Amino acid sequence: MTESCKCRIPPQSGQGFRMKRGDVLRVTDPQGEQVSDLFAFEEGNPACALSSGRSIDYASKIYLSTGDVLWSNDSRPMFTVLRDDVKRHDFLLTPCSQEMFEILYRHKGHHPSCFENLANAFALFGIEPARIGTSFNIFMRVDVDPQGRVAVLPPLSKAGDCIELRAEMDLVCALTACSAEGSNNGSFKPIDFEVLSSSSQVDV
Template sequence: MVKHSELSLAAAAERDTLDAGDYFIKVVKKGERMRITDLEGNQAADTLFFNADNTAERYSAMDTLREQGNAYLTAGSVLRSNLNQPLLTIVADTCGRHDTLGGACSTESNTVRYALEKRCMHACRDSWLLAVAERPEFGLTKRDISHNVNFFMNVPVTGEGGLTFADGISAPGKYVEFEANMDVIVLVSNCPQLNNPCNAYNPTPIEIAVWAAA
């Protein structure tokens, strides 16, 4: 469902441009809003969410999809934790839908999906591992890397219940915006994937903006 935000970028408390392959990590406080913008189109922003006060509680794709009865995420979707508590709510979305079934790329999946020589290529899981190593103050380790949301990624579900990776449905300037229902650690990997045609083999930057609570 397409829904535009009423917020102005000029009023954002923070704005960052994130190059492909880089990570972003921040505590978004309860009531604050965060927007991820696909600057050039068909880029994927692989994102993890954790309760900032108890990182054992984190985003759960299973609980989220079960409670909303829909395989995709869009405006109105409540992102729920493994304790079935609301972490964040998507309040605006100009893309239309986002994936939470396809998982994140890794060196292992690069090998399986593409070729043995692709193993050494950078992947979203590597970005997350670098983040938890470089930012120990957030209290995360590699064991905390679990379910994620693939903002802007198009992963259709087939009639037989399988998944396929298809051309993106996003475009330059499309964005998704969510509001925190509790203090949440947000960890984003701007996907560096060079082997998937969904981004024309050209990973591009995204923008992240944060607004103070109303």
């Protein structure tokens, strides 16, 4: 079993960690209006990765919340959402990247990004950046209009809001405190997370 741990991810950075089947990941927005990108692979099998397409397809909706399952690309449950204070997250847009800042915002020079932070976190587990796909963007608000246009708006999360996801297989995960100004209402803040070990949970 994994040991329970409580961590704070500083602004514009990320962290990798392992979860065992049955462990619960609690992600908390300590200050409000801060996005956190989550991606995961099956432990020991990087060909099995979190899939936004499968998850949206099987849920028949784009906004996933309490009771919904996040699926892998080979159609196996990876996470189940147990608790969701905010009820609005994004599973459409890819992690912000250096290229995104250059193409969309004409940014010059290096810009911290979720893709870079996810890649650095997964490198410690021997997983190549090319395997990282669309992340589950916790607390990110993306609205879609009737014509299909998307708009990134300020998150609805308030200080102390959290989401809890139960691991449905042994996982290697990475989590960020998002680096995109537009996703976080113009500021960068930390993200807190805790892995609640299945061995320390008591059935009621």
